[in-house]
Amino acid sequence: xxxVMQIPxxxxxxxxxxxxxxxxxxxxxxxxxxxxxRPGGHPVFLIQLVKSGEVxxxxxxxxxxxxxxxxxxxxxxxxxxxDVGTYFxxxxxxxxQAGTALIFGKGTTLSVSS
Amino acid sequence: DVKVTQxxxxxxxxxxxxxxxxxxxxxxxxxxxxxxxxxxxxxxxxYFSYDVxxxxxxxxxxxxxxxxxxxxxxxxxxxxxxxxxxxxxxxxSSRLLRGTQYFGPGTRLTVL
Numbered sequence: 094x095x096x097v098m099q100i101p102x103x104x105x106x107x108x109x110x111x112x113x114x115x116x117x118x119x120x121x122x123x124x125x126x127x128x129x130x131r132p133g134g135h136p137v138f139l140i141q142l143v144k145s146g147e148v149x150x151x152x153x154x155x156x157x158x159x160x161x162x163x164x165x166x167x168x169x170x171x172x173x174x175x176d177v178g179t180y181f182x183x184x185x186x187x188x189x190q191a192g193t194a195l196i197f198g199k200g201t202t203l204s205v206s207s
Numbered sequence: 208d209v210k211v212t213q214x215x216x217x218x219x220x221x222x223x224x225x226x227x228x229x230x231x232x233x234x235x236x237x238x239x240x241x242x243x244x245x246x247x248x249x250x251x252x253x254y255f256s257y258d259v260x261x262x263x264x265x266x267x268x269x270x271x272x273x274x275x276x277x278x279x280x281x282x283x284x285x286x287x288x289x290x291x292x293x294x295x296x297x298x299x300s301s302r303l304l305r306g307t308q309y310f311g312p313g314t315r316l317t318v319l
Contacts, residue, residue, distance in 0.1 A: 123305065135311065136310050185305035194238075
């Protein structure tokens, strides 16, 4: 079935270094969403990308959607300790009579040392 | 702000007990979801509901059932709890099935 893969599973960086997580789908996605889960918290929506080749920025975070709409990336410039957490990508998957629902990648857990 | 609440943050149950996890959302969303989250396995969809009394199996429905009698409330039921159901359970809701999901704070269930 359809899969959404994320790499790496874990990443440790020094504060101030850059960080990138990659998301790859086995099928073309109509959109891709990114969520962040802080330690002890719940996933919180960050952004949605819809168009092929789309790039969106949120302060130090840059999100890209691939030309083929099968991959995406999240890049954080100059990480801070507040960036710690697990980042998930998610894309729509066909689901029986209901139509579609999101399938989540397994996430990339970022740790930052100061 | 969208608010999704779950009945308990922590729950301890014994093997064989029937367990009810409740989720309530206040945004009049059509769709509600139950996930379990385990280290290294990400968010795995158990069941979801796209309308009152309508449900669809997710990726790991075995050992679980759900109930959606009212639009704002979605319940997850463990008919006979087992130790391998010890996990963090997250509820979410969304306006569109493929749309942004809003998560509750989670229930950490321990089955002894």
